[in-house]
Amino acid sequence: MADLTKEQASQELDKIRPQLNSWRDAYYTKDAPVVEDNVYDKLYNRLLEIEQMYPELVTPDSPSQQVGDVTLPDFNKVTHDIPMLSMGDVFSEEELAEFNDRIEKNVGHEVDYNVELKIDGLSLSLIYENGILVQGSTRGNGTIGENVTENVKTIKDIPQKLSRPLSIEVRGECFMSKKEFLRLNQERENEGQQVFANPRNAAAGSLRQLDPKVTASRKLDTFMYTIVTFDGMNVTTQHQALETLQELGFNVNPTAQVTTGLKGVQNFIEHYGEVRDDLDYGIDGVVLKVDDLALQQQLGNTVKVPRWEIAYKFPPEQSETVVRDITWT
Numbered sequence: 001m002a003d004l005t006k007e008q009a010s011q012e013l014d015k016i017r018p019q020l021n022s023w024r025d026a027y028y029t030k031d032a033p034v035v036e037d038n039v040y041d042k043l044y045n046r047l048l049e050i051e052q053m054y055p056e057l058v059t060p061d062s063p064s065q066q067v068g069d070v071t072l073p074d075f076n077k078v079t080h081d082i083p084m085l086s087m088g089d090v091f092s093e094e095e096l097a098e099f100n101d102r103i104e105k106n107v108g109h110e111v112d113y114n115v116e117l118k119i120d121g122l123s124l125s126l127i128y129e130n131g132i133l134v135q136g137s138t139r140g141n142g143t144i145g146e147n148v149t150e151n152v153k154t155i156k157d158i159p160q161k162l163s164r165p166l167s168i169e170v171r172g173e174c175f176m177s178k179k180e181f182l183r184l185n186q187e188r189e190n191e192g193q194q195v196f197a198n199p200r201n202a203a204a205g206s207l208r209q210l211d212p213k214v215t216a217s218r219k220l221d222t223f224m225y226t227i228v229t230f231d232g233m234n235v236t237t238q239h240q241a242l243e244t245l246q247e248l249g250f251n252v253n254p255t256a257q258v259t260t261g262l263k264g265v266q267n268f269i270e271h272y273g274e275v276r277d278d279l280d281y282g283i284d285g286v287v288l289k290v291d292d293l294a295l296q297q298q299l300g301n302t303v304k305v306p307r308w309e310i311a312y313k314f315p316p317e318q319s320e321t322v323v324r325d326i327t328w329t
């Protein structure tokens with residue numbers, strides 16, 4: 001990055017911060033984005049870059065100091081004992097290679113990755129006690145989320161009772177299929193209501209409903225991808241975790257693959273980049289996770305994201321309702 005004086009950096013941050021915060025509020029609080037994710041991501045990465053150069057310029061209201069969506073005042077709040085982290089984004093093969101190099105340097109050898117589609121929905125935590133669903137919640141800011149238990153009970157692919165009396169927490173993505181999105185928007189248009197900008201906002205607006213009957217009237221789906229607490233289960237890799245989630249009755253995306261190092265990752269990215277529009281659910285990238293769970297623990301997390309996984313982001317799908325690109329002067 002061209003060397004920026006502290007004064008120039010401060011001036012640029014004074015412009016970027018409010019812009020990102022207003023975009024974020026529109027995205028999280030009103031479930032109505034005004035810019036494409038990649039526009040937000042690009043500016044957010046610029047902010048991180050400058051804050052890395054001048055840490056003394058980081059302010060409490062900087063978007064880098066908040067994680068995830070704002071919790072609406074009228075939901076009961078829940079605390080995530082284990083924070084629901086976000087993940088770092090990369091946008092090129094080179095950056096993927098840099099991520100892989102960092103991992104290999106850290107552990108001293110090549111690692112297996114579990115490669116998953118990055119579902120474009122909203123994160124969901126489910127807690128079961130003795131096999132019974134007792135709590136569903138959104139990610140919120142990563143530590144405090146919204147209690148959406150009654151709404152979650154209306155989602156058909158979420159088991160209310162597990163096949164075994166386990167006390168576990170699992171996490172995944174709640175999404176709305178493109179088919180349901182079109183049906184719902186047609187219904188809303190017929191009723192003269194505002195339509196949703198995209199399936200992710202429709203899912204968020206449907207899950208974060210105060211009236212469970214409204215949620216029940218929308219067809220929401222899930223793909224679960226993390227077992228947070230194992231209750232004695234002998235699972236040692238992310239891939240096994242997905243298989244276990246499936247055995248327990250959860251809906252799991254069937255495309256995940258284990259690769260050795262980056263071999264095969266590019267093919268996976270290219271393939272799903274090509275078939276993306278034909279999928280009935282939105283994806284905005286591919287997630288690489290170190291497959292070995294012990295290695296994940298060894299690598300640990302930064303304040304906001306795990307060191308053991310990365311999201312490779314696709315360019316946005318065509319959509320006419322939001323700003324596609326902005327040249328930041």
Ligand SMILES: NC(=O)c1c(N)nc(OC2CCCC2)nc1O[C@@H]1CCC[C@@H]1O
Pocket residue numbers: 084085086087116117118119120121123139173225226287306
């Ligand atoms: N959207 C996804 O499909 C997805 C995924 N397949 N796997 C993960 O792994 C978690 C584990 C620890 C931190 C991220 N996260 C995902 O989505 C994240 C959750 C929060 C922000 C992203 O949407």
